[in-house]
Amino acid sequence: MAEPVITSPHAESKRPFLTEQRRSRFTAYTFISPFFILFSIFGLYPIFFTFYLSFYKWDALGPMKYVGFKNFELITTDPTFWISFSNTLIMGLMGTVPQVMLALLLAVLLHSGMTRFKKTFRILYFMPNITSIVAVTLVFSTLFGNNGMINWLLNGIGVESMAFNSGWWGVKIAISTMVMWRWTGYNAILFLSGLQSIPMDLYESAKIDGANRRQQLFFITLPLLKPFIIFVSLQSTIGALQLFTEPYVFLGQSGTGSTRQEGITMVTYLYSEAFRNGFFGTAAATAVLLFLVTILFSVLNMLISRGGRETGGKKA
């Protein structure tokens, strides 16, 4: 099929520049170029500009003023920033860990017993994800209102009402619930496709060897699902760090609450810094820090998932 590549320069000079291979390569690159061109204009350029901007003081209207690392200093000495940082992590954990487990459980259930309504369930799982986040948040806001349904249920079982709009944990519980509601089904579908890629004969031979259901889950399903689990947890981690719409809409109904300390995330902090206060320099610096944090967590995620590698799928 492919010609052996001739490496001698002498031979190369005799051949025309546009060889068949080069031409098809050129065509291929041309085909994929629109994405890269668009990305470099609307993606890459803003990214680099953000880095550049983080060393300047700018209100988007006047001239830019170089301030060195002052923006980073202002942010890292601002207690509100650290509150937003810890909030992001706490809500990230609250929204991600139970969510991934639940998604896995749902996927296993759907994969095993429920053969009859599979399609329906798949659609149901996906519904939350394609609903407008703002609409969802508004519905949840009424559920989590001071006199909302959740508190009414809590009172029904003899628990006191929680301040979901202003309580340190109340706000976080409400927001994490929205995140979970939105992503559990989506991740369950991902896991389901993973489950379907596991060959059935593995289970059959395991059954013959006398493995029970639980053993099948732990020694076949989970190890073979590992790439999916890694993918989902990495995606959820990155998503959790970029949490914005839920807290912004949930706390921002009165126009002033979106920066409340209980629910401020790194992105809401960044947003209000840029678009409410007009400090684009510090906002850019926040974005840079967020970028670094995201990288850190992605690497950690990789290390953890690699460290937990089990040797050999099947035990003899």
Add this chain to the structure above:
Amino acid sequence: MKKTKNLALALVSIMLMSSLAACGGSNNGENKAAEGNSGNKGSSTAAPAAEGDKAESVEKVELSFWTLGNVNYEELAAAYTKEHPNVTIKIQNTGDQTAHHNNLTTALSAGSGAPDIFQLEIGFMERFLGAQDKFYNLNDLGAKDIQANYLDWKWKQASSIDGSFQLGLPTDIGPTVVYYRTDLAEAAGLPSDPEGFGAAIDTWDKFATVAKAFKDKTGKYFSDLTDLTYNALRDQSADEIYFSKADGSFIGDTNPQVKKAYDFTVKGIQEGWISNVMLWSPEWGQGMNDGSFAVVMGPAWMAGNIKSNAPDSSGKWRIAQLPEGAGNWGGSFITLPKEGKHSKEAYDFIQWLVNKDNQLESFKTKGLMPSIPALYEDPAFVDFKDDFFGGQQTAVEFGKAANRVKPVYYGPLHDQTDTFFKNALKNVLEKKADPAKEWDSAVKQAKTLAERG
């Protein structure tokens, strides 16, 4: 065959590529020009000089106009085009004020895409007052001649400190008043006519006493929410609120009126006569409708919100004056960004748009309170009766309040700083937090923010 197809496709891709590149290129060029001479596009520097000769008056001019919220400017613009067939006005309306002003910021900093005419809300004024090179100075276009027609404090909100630069022409204002329910006032044995009710609460101390007595007697709340109670006192501050007019430094912690507003609201929370609902929330509207509180303190334009929130209580509401003065919340200005090339035509249009007759029209159709004091005695304005307010001459009350307003300086960080104090009050109300501690924490946050300015 296949090859030619591939090549053709490749060519198309290349064309797409180069057109995009061309886009990028020309933009860069513009940006460079913009950096080069303080926000003017290189090509348009000569334009203003060419304007104003008679030859241009027959030229067809299209003006783009970005309006905000619920205004009647479409109708007025159409009427203007009837009188001046050579001028057409293209209106783009936005409801979300943050987005509306951010769009302008983006356009101005990019050096292209701004409209000829822009409606600027007072809350965002300071942000743009600092960018005088991006706007026409209306004093150069003849604004000085009409300055005397408008409320002095309103005019000054859009002027530079020395008054030499005028950013916008005044549209409506938002003088604050007390909206109250007569049926609840009567139930508590209070006078229900506006004069009597106003007299019963004409100092804040009296207001608090009345409020507490009302709560004790009826079991209902007197004031609707912390935010509006705080705003009512805050906006009575003289000259400045959170930031010094002279040097822009944070003075919220030493301004006695801010402390007074805070302490008064805390008192209301602790004595239990302020209800716990969020501003703009459905519960708030519900409360107006079924009378779970007696008083809403708000600006003139709040009348519209009350009408739409509380249709069942029509005829039960009246308007009285606030204790100790009035504040102003909201209102707009019409400005001319410098990217527009037809400053003369644009100016002619906007001074017509905000003249006496048209402000009266805006009041009648949309309830926008005029900023022209001569109207406050004008029978056409004064005789306007509102059935929702039991046939009260609402314009008279708003006019009274407008004449009591003192001009204040906000500063560019007013909005976010205000949030800190509002959140502190909310914590006192919802979490039973210690008011003094919350005050300190709000001040600390405000100072941290101010360091960046």
